[in-house]
Amino acid sequence: MAAEPPDAQMTSASLAISAAARLEPQGLAADLLTQARQRYGLASDAFGRKKYKDAIRFADEARAIADQSAARARLTDARAEVEEKQARNADLRRQLQMQPENRQ
Amino acid sequence: MIRPLRHDMYLLQVIAMAVGLWTCTFAIAAPTPDPDAARLAASLATLDADPTLADRARLERFKAAQAVATLQVARSRDRAHALVLAEAWVAAAQDAAQAEALLEQSRQLDRERDQIMVEASRRDAELARREADRLRMQALAREEEAARLAQQQEEDRLAAETSAADADAANAQATQAMKLAEARARETELARKEAELIAAVAADSAGDEAALPPSRRSGKRTIYTLPGSAFGSGSASLGANAQSSLRRLAAAVSGKRSVRIEAHTDSQGADASNLALSQKRADAVRQALQGAGVPAARLVAVGKGETDPVTDNASAAGRARNRRVEIIVE
Numbered sequence A: 001m002a003a004e005p006p007d008a009q010m011t012s013a014s015l016a017i018s019a020a021a022r023l024e025p026q027g028l029a030a031d032l033l034t035q036a037r038q039r040y041g042l043a044s045d046a047f048g049r050k051k052y053k054d055a056i057r058f059a060d061e062a063r064a065i066a067d068q069s070a071a072r073a074r075l076t077d078a079r080a081e082v083e084e085k086q087a088r089n090a091d092l093r094r095q096l097q098m099q100p101e102n103r104q
Numbered sequence B: 001m002i003r004p005l006r007h008d009m010y011l012l013q014v015i016a017m018a019v020g021l022w023t024c025t026f027a028i029a030a031p032t033p034d035p036d037a038a039r040l041a042a043s044l045a046t047l048d049a050d051p052t053l054a055d056r057a058r059l060e061r062f063k064a065a066q067a068v069a070t071l072q073v074a075r076s077r078d079r080a081h082a083l084v085l086a087e088a089w090v091a092a093a094q095d096a097a098q099a100e101a102l103l104e105q106s107r108q109l110d111r112e113r114d115q116i117m118v119e120a121s122r123r124d125a126e127l128a129r130r131e132a133d134r135l136r137m138q139a140l141a142r143e144e145e146a147a148r149l150a151q152q153q154e155e156d157r158l159a160a161e162t163s164a165a166d167a168d169a170a171n172a173q174a175t176q177a178m179k180l181a182e183a184r185a186r187e188t189e190l191a192r193k194e195a196e197l198i199a200a201v202a203a204d205s206a207g208d209e210a211a212l213p214p215s216r217r218s219g220k221r222t223i224y225t226l227p228g229s230a231f232g233s234g235s236a237s238l239g240a241n242a243q244s245s246l247r248r249l250a251a252a253v254s255g256k257r258s259v260r261i262e263a264h265t266d267s268q269g270a271d272a273s274n275l276a277l278s279q280k281r282a283d284a285v286r287q288a289l290q291g292a293g294v295p296a297a298r299l300v301a302v303g304k305g306e307t308d309p310v311t312d313n314a315s316a317a318g319r320a321r322n323r324r325v326e327i328i329v330e
Helices: A007-022 A028-048 A052-097 B009-029 B035-049 B058-073 B076-209 B240-252 B271-291 B316-322
Strands: B215-218 B221-227 B259-264 B299-303 B324-329
Touching: A007 A028, A007 A052, A028 A052, A052 B058, A052 B076, B035 B058, B035 B076, B058 B076, B221 B240, B240 B271, B259 B271, B271 B299, B271 B324
Parallel strands: B259 B299
Antiparallel strands: B215 B221, B221 B324, B259 B324
């Protein structure tokens, strides 16, 4: 019995890669996105050769690695955002401390 | 920018129950633990033990647990694939949990920022209020100073006006005093002139009354007698009254043919000096009559000295009567 084409897995992997790409990942996240795209390429090749089991394997790996890339990108963004806000708040506190009311 | 994560708790609970049953089944069948699966399971356990991350990234954590369970029961030909998935999902779960925690921290920082801004606004408002108070006090001080200066200027102006008025009054008083002095001087002058006029009038009146010296008839002759007082003592100068009398006499004798003037002295002094004095007095009377219009040809002046007294020279009264000038008119 011939296997069904893994359209759902391919679509899911493609959407995950696109979502990760929209995050414009840097560093490790960017490397992971590259890996995901490579896996997706392998999945597409296998899909084209109708080796659907291999296509499913590569598509699932592409999706997982793409999600990992997205998670890392979000983490990187969150860290940067927190650092920025910490610096901002510290600057605001300094400005507040420098107001005439607080000067000695 | 952190993208919001989807949570479907109901779906997670159902999947978790299914995965749990599925994992238990394969654990019984494959009792030998996979070292990578153990390592990854330990990572998930660590994640669960972290109180700051325990309840975060549940979807990713569920997928990671599922992948680890699959890895543990994976056949050899599927193990590499299962390991890739498990590694990826565990890492994604860790990163997602930390990202959620950071997202919460970010929101907390936003709230903190808001509090700082509120505090800054409150302080700005307080500073603005203080500045407004300060400016209001300055304005009040300036107004008070301006009022004080205005009052001072008004007082100075009034003082200046008073001084000017005093000066004017002093000047006016001085002027008035000067005018008064001038008036008094004029008054004095006028009084003096009036007195002189009165004196002159009195003299004239006296002259009028004594216009003609005392006279007596002696035959066809009229003899007028000027007393010795008509002259100064030892002098031949006629007094004012005597001159006035002689002017009247000149008018009275204008139609007469002869006027003889005889001057007499008392016996005091030397005869020669008395004679000379009597002659000078006779000449003075002659000049007065001539000056008053009596032709010189009709006038004869003779000084007789002490030779023809009318009474005794022993007494002052007698001597006074003897000092005389007789004008004999025919």
